[in-house]
Amino acid sequence: MASAQKHSPVRHSPDIQSFMRLLEARGELVRVSVPVDRDLEITEIADRLVKKGGPAVLFENVKGSDFPLVIGLLGTRQRTALALGVSDLDDLAAKVRHLIDLKGGGGLGGLLGNVGKLRDAMNLPPRRVRSGPAQEIVWTGDEVDLARLPILKCWPLDGGPFVTLPLVITRDPETGERNMGMYRMQVMGKNVTGMHWQRHKTGTKHLEKARRLGKRLPVAVAIGGDPALIYAATAPLPPIPGLDEFALAGYLRGQRSPVMKGVTVDLDVPANAEFILEGYVDPQEDWAVEGPFGDHTGFYTLPDLYPRFHVTAITMRRDPVYPATIVGRPPMEDAYLIEASERLFLPAAQMILPEIVDYHMPPAGVAHNLVVVSIRKTYPGQAYKVANGLFGLGQMMFAKVVVVVDEAVPVNDFAAVWREVTAKAVPGRDTLTTRGPTDVLDHSSRGWGYGGKLILDATTKLPEEVGSAASSREDQGKEGAVEPLFVPHTSTDLPDFGGVLAQRQTADGYWVVALHKTRPGQAQALAEAFATHPAASGIRHLLIADEQTDVQNMQDVWWTLLNNIDPERDVRQVGPLLVWDGARKLPEEGFVRAWPPKIEMTPEVQRRVEARWHLYGLPEQAR
Incomplete structure (x- = not known):
């Protein structure tokens, strides 16, 4: 074999394996030693566990692979907070608010008051090292075979195995700016995958620039590393010069992320990753059919054309662990990553829209489909001002339904929010539809990446709002009315309509x-x-x-x-x-696209997992 080994002078920094040891010591990681199948069986186990708040799992014996697989590392709110170095996800907002609240006056004393914050900010840039654990073993040429990794086929209708926790690293061919994003990758051959770069993603912009320049785009894909870096790859970062995913992870961790040059690509890669896939995407090459894929929406994303990623080298630790996740019907592990982003970017949203008290993207809304925001309301129309302002904030542009409630309403109390909607949002008067960009994974929109949006004003109404001409109920126009009388009622005589x-x-x-x-x-x-x-x-x-x-x-x-x-x-x-x-x-209703199925596991796999549960050694209550 042409494998090479390198020594690792990089000093200790958090990584997947140290996080696994921490979870195991806390009783939040369980080892499964019996053989398990990467084709659907691991998904069924992990799905049951995450929906019951169960532990992370290290599968030590994955059929057809020499490498163990870990899943569910961020499968609870508490584990996600632990991965990001805070005691609770709410602490992320306080941490960011501390950084952006710089003192501007007070002469020398005011300047000195910023020293501690500036020291925190100095942790942002990554730290260059000569070598690291992620390059202890190197595969090139014929050694490169993705089938040797325990890559999961997650759901029955998936087009093949998918890498589900990839940290995809590219560099702008013109400016040199670095980007890291998490884009699923379907295995299409021993050294080829799809690259799911959607039209709004930075990777797509880099590829388009490479096409104009007539160049291949070098790509590195890290699997594993600092859990804070895994989160950062999913975070909707604002376009601030010098702020990238490595910088965000460094700030969250309080120490600079170690990076080193790739073996066959001139890109910075995490020195403490488990695996690194190195290669390129050729913008002149025909795109490949990718999918279906059981996606985070809980529906299958249907097949479409995406670029091919050619793997020229695989580097790894001496004893690597392959980290994975699954997405599907909520709640899933990604809900906690979304919640982390909520907490992290709340202070920035409040800087732009200061009346915001809190906001939440419930799991049922699978991120962009539903945003609930509470506000301090002082004037009529303020709910619409805030909702439209949110539509203009980065990836909030993909939001489909925005519900605005009063400041006292807990935005994460799902039932309470919808009670506010029926009590305070009169149809026609307090509802507003508009349109704009949508997530390209939205199968129901009027066009690809383009569709309707809805604002529900469930705040307490002021007199000017009650007298609106948009009112559709007789009791709205009465002089002196502030809020309509709403008397909910449950009928025992439910009508029988066909279908x-x-x-x-x-x-x-x-x-x-x-x-x-x-x-x-x-x-x-x-x-x-x-x-x-x-x-x-x-x-x-x-x-x-x-x-x-x-x-x-x-x-x-x-x-x-x-x-x-x-x-x-x-x-x-x-x-x-x-x-x-x-x-x-x-x-016949004018909807020309195919309608995707909901994700469901096959009864055969469900029965197999049920029969083998006692062999896994996993908690019975999470069964």
Whole structure:
């Protein structure tokens, strides 16, 4: 073999293996020694664990690979905080607020007051080292074979195995600016993967510049390293000169991230990673069909064309561990990464929109589909000002539904937020649709990366807002009215409409149905029929979900609806109701794209895992 070995003078810095030892000492990591299959079995185990708050797992014996696999390292709020070096994720906001609140006056005393903060900022740039553990073993040429790594096939309809925790590193061919992002990578051969660079991503911009210059784009993919760096690769960083993912990890960690030059690419790579994949993307090459992939939305992303990444070398530690994650129906591990970003960027949002008290992106909204924001309200229309301001903040441009509530409402209390909506957001008066960029993974939008948005003003109304001409209810125009009288009601006489497989009314004003849709316009007909039915008394929202939805589970209901609507097309007022049409859209209704299936594990794999659970040595309560 042509493998080379290097010594590692790099001094200790946090990495995956030290984090694993910490979790194991705390009883939050379990070793599984029996053989497990990387094709679906690990996914089923990990899915059960993350939904029950179970431990991380080190699979020591993965069939077909010589390397162990660890999953679920960030699978709880507390583990994510631990990975980022804080006792609680709320501490991230305080840490950033401390840094950006620099003292500007007070002469010499004021300047000296900033010294400690500037010392913190000095931890931002990465630290260059000559070598590190990630290059102790080097594979090149015929040795490069991705099948030797325990890369997961996560879900039954996936197009193949996917690298799910890659830290993809590129450099702007013109400016030299570095970028690290997390983009899934489908294995397409022993040394080829797809590179899921969506149109809004920095990697796509770098590739386009390389195309114009007639050059290949060098790429390095780190697997593992400092857990803070893994988080940083997912963070929606603002465009601030000198602030990149290495800098963010350095600030969070309180020490500079060690980096070294790649073996075959002129790129900085994390010196303490488990594996590094080095290679290139050729912008002149035809793109390859990538997918399907069971995505973080809980639906499959259907096949599409993406660039190919050619792997020219694989470097690794002497005894590496392959870290992985899975995404799918929420809640999943990525929910805690999203929450970390919420906490981290709250102070920046408050600098721009100072009336913001807090905000939250609930797991049911899979990040961009739902943002709840609480504000200190002092003037009419302020809710719309804040919502539109959020649409202009970085990746918040992808938000689909924004709910604005009063400052006393806890934004992470899902049920309380929706009670506020029925109590204070009158359909037609306090709802506003607009349009803009959407996540390209949104299967329901009117166009690829472009669709409708909805603002729900669930704040207490001021007199000027109650008298709005947009009011659609008789009691809104009465002189002196400040807030409409809303008396929720639950009917015991639920109407029987065709195609409704299950239904229920809630005490806080929602009628939820699971609709088996078989014809165009069926949801609209259902809405019109219900709007005039006596059972509609006291109902403000008609939620039409698909036939797979559990109407007793509001998390499942809202997850389905938020994925399946383009608000401009599918959220509309019918009489006194706001109707949310989350049923499948048909070609006859003008929807020309394929409608993706929800992610589900096969019954055979579920039965196999159930039968083998006692062999894994995992907690029974997480079964």
